[in-house]
Amino acid sequence: MRNAMNERSKLLVRYIFVGALSLFPLILVLVVVNFLKDLGVSAYLSLHDYTHSFGFTIFLMIAVVAVFALLGYSIEKYGKSMFVSIIDNTFERIPAIRSIYSVSKKMAAMFSGGEDGARKEVVLVEYPKKDVWVPAYLLNRHENICVLFIPTSPNPTSGYTVIVDENLTLKTSLTLQEASSFIISMGADFPKREEITNSIRTHQTSVPVL
Numbered sequence: 248m249r250n251a252m253n254e255r256s257k258l259l260v261r262y263i264f265v266g267a268l269s270l271f272p273l274i275l276v277l278v279v280v281n282f283l284k285d286l287g288v289s290a291y292l293s294l295h296d297y298t299h300s301f302g303f304t305i306f307l308m309i310a311v312v313a314v315f316a317l318l319g320y321s322i323e324k325y326g327k328s329m330f331v332s333i334i335d336n337t338f339e340r341i342p343a344i345r346s347i348y349s350v351s352k353k354m355a356a357m358f359s360g361g362e363d364g365a366r367k368e369v370v371l372v373e374y375p376k377k378d379v380w381v382p383a384y385l386l387n388r389h390e391n392i393c394v395l396f397i398p399t400s401p402n403p404t405s406g407y408t409v410i411v412d413e414n415l416t417l418k419t420s421l422t423l424q425e426a427s428s429f430i431i432s433m434g435a436d437f438p439k440r441e442e443i444t445n446s447i448r449t450h451q452t453s454v455p456v457l
Contacts, residue, residue, distance in 0.1 A: 369421040371446065372397065372411060380417075380447055382426045388413070403430040417446045 287308075294304045318331065338348040368385040374397055387394040391413045398406040403426075421429075425438040437443075 367423055369419050369423065369426045370395065371417040371419060371443065372409075372415060374407075374409070378451075382419070382421065382429060383409075383416070384423065384426070385416075398427075398430050400430050400433045403427045417450060419443060419446065 290308060291304060294307055295301070298304045298307065321329075322331070339345050370383055370385050370393075371380045372383045372395060373379060374381050374383070381397055383395040383397045385393055386396055386408075393411055393413050393416060395409050395411060395416070396406055397409060398404070419439070420442065421439060428436045429438060
């Protein structure tokens, strides 16, 4: 009797877990929508404190969205924006914030896939121990020494920066978007799985057993 109750309890827990996972995409969408709603309400209230006008506040918010859209269009179509270039030149002349702005700009370009980010490589590296492979962004290389950023799931913007020998990495044809999708989905989305599987197997067979 007790065994039967234990089995039923385990099945119930399993059903609850599977049911919760099935609703995870919906919950994630609701969280994002709620965040955007709170962001919009906060922006509206902040602007309204200055304008004291519903119509003018809405106009300003629409104007800001339109500016973002125009900036995105000009960057996508022409590769640069005059307005952004002016901001870049201004901040690069201020010693106090020049380094911070430069690093922030490079990180934004990397994760958006634009400018230098479009040419960044995605490699596999054994981390945190041997025979455990993770995707990493190759940020810099000097001779045979590589600077890698190893992102963590499910947030690809957090992680670890490591310096390793190039021989300890495996090259892939993954794009930044594909690697980010793999990390955000915690492996549920596994792009180019055949290529990655074959690379790891080939490496394992080529390494001599001590």
